[in-house]
Amino acid sequence: MSSGRIALDDVDRRILRELQADGRLSVNELASRANVSRATAYARLDRLRREGAITGYTVVIDPAAVGLGVAAIVLVNVRQRTWEESAAELGGLPGVERVLLTSGQFDFALLVRVGDIADLRDVLLGRLQTMPFVTGSQTIFVLDEHDNGLDLSLLD
Incomplete structure (x- = not known):
């Protein structure tokens, strides 16, 4: 960046x-x-x-077509002063596509993609909730997605 x-x-x-x-x-x-x-x-x-405006090229993959049909936003709170190490460990959880450090009620928002609800349960209950720095979480299921890409009209 x-x-x-x-x-x-x-x-x-x-x-x-x-x-x-x-x-x-x-x-x-x-x-x-x-x-x-x-x-x-x-x-x-x-x-x-x-100059860093273009950082790379990528392929856009349809998650459902490759077996990752369940998506969720997981909001996570962590212990004070652990955000740096927390970000790294949260990013290593299975299915975590994006880790966002946030302000407000929650410290992080994670975009998680998995194959089914059992996989999500394993990530949330088997992994996330056992991390010593996690103090709480809330999960929101993604029902549909529309990726508009970066709004380049904001640069005009």
Whole structure:
């Protein structure tokens, strides 16, 4: 994650939007869609990577299609002054896709994906609740998901 904000102009934002829609675009296709020359697209892409705006490329996987049809948000409270070690251990739990340090009533929010309710029970009761720093938790089932990606219009 970058420590400072990267200056983006309209061309950068067009390039980011196109790559967010399809990260497999060739530089030629990216240039065409962003309405810039190939050299400009290549230079901008290189700068966006170097400055940390683009941190990698990934494949989007449908969790249900690969057997991870149960998703839950698990809100977790931990003992005071254990957040750093807690974050690392919580991230190591089976099925934990994302660990978020939060403010408010709970210290962490975890996105957990598992195959079935028995697997979730094992993670929550067999693992999470036995961690010595955990003082409480609440589980919310995810009924449906819509991933809109990063809202690049906020950069305009």
